[in-house]
Amino acid sequence: MIHLPDRAVLRLSGEDARSWLANLVTCDIAGLKPGGGRWGALLTPQGKILFDFLATTDEDGRLYLDTDRTRAGDFAKRLNFYRLRAKVAVEDLSEGWSVHAALPPGIAPEAGAIAFADPRHPGLGQRILLPEAGVVDEAAMAAYHARRISLGIPEGGKDFAFGDTFPHEALMDMLDGVDFKKGCYVGQEVVSRMQHRGTARTRIVPVTATSSLPATGAEIRIGDKPAGTLGSSAGSHGLALLRLDRVEEGADKGKVLATGEIGLAVVKPDWWRAGALDHKVSA
Incomplete structure (x- = not known):
């Protein structure tokens, strides 16, 4: 225990x-x-x-x-x-x-x-x-x-900031943290609209690195463009809050995903639902 x-x-x-x-x-x-x-x-x-x-x-x-x-x-x-x-x-x-x-x-x-x-x-x-x-x-x-x-399970305060993160970005839609069939709750209209329109471009995703990862909050870039920030990590495995559209666009142009000089690859968990992460940086 x-x-x-x-x-x-x-x-x-x-x-x-x-x-x-x-x-x-x-x-x-x-x-x-x-x-x-x-x-x-x-x-x-x-x-x-x-x-x-x-x-x-x-x-x-x-x-x-x-x-x-x-x-x-x-x-x-x-x-x-x-x-x-x-x-x-x-x-x-x-x-x-x-x-x-x-x-x-x-x-x-x-x-x-x-x-x-x-x-x-x-x-x-x-x-x-x-x-x-x-x-x-x-x-x-x-x-x-x-x-x-x-x-690939995020935790508040480590992998996403309270007061600045939508449930979809924290994967609550995929991990049953949101019940889309229940009645109203605080903020429900916004969350339901994101679900209906599929507008969640930023998500927390697992990443692996070529060496041990730096501290939480390190910037991640795709080529020369900012793509997100690193959350919690254990050795060369971590969680990152990424703009998936920027990552996909950069990957299509052959750009490298990295934090500092450390190369990164996105890993799709076995529970991940179809759609997101279907791009060239998936491991």
Whole structure:
């Protein structure tokens, strides 16, 4: 079990909690059951990701949101802003709870834990929320993120900027972070229009390099034109936020995709849907 110290827990309870949250966020909360999970986000009215989270529920119907620790307090405040007269209690459990991952085949969680399958990819195993402090193991945490990166799964704050990224750019449309059949939610009109028109030109994609990759935020170019930025990486494997139209145009002209002097190749994950990445830089 791998403690993830950069994650925190919010808990929502009350008779209106499920229906109220469902009207705010991108994912299907109504169908959530104990042991199951959802990836979702609370968006700005303009359709950009303010907060993302992994959601689950317990046998008593309380909702648990596994979210970025540095933004958990602001997330709780924003949810309370929307609460109005709804019968909902929002608790920030950052100080008392810890978030863990258990890579496949997973483990039998201890008593008192809230465990659920990571909804983004089976290869990420389980998420386990514990009402106690966790112990940091840097090597285990690095192994977890290496697995996440190899699977092409982005994470907010590492691979995309909160407040400046559309769900399609963060692959939420492909990884079931958006339910396009559910009712309205904050920012829904913009997201639905992008889905209908297919206008997402910028996306996070896995890349491999000819050597170890530089720090997060490094510029990526195709020939002499800017093409995007590097997100998280593990050795020569990383995730990059790229303008795919520029990458394709440059590749058609024989230009090289690179960050600094390090050459890059785009890798299409096995879960990637047809259309994007069907260009000459795909590995």
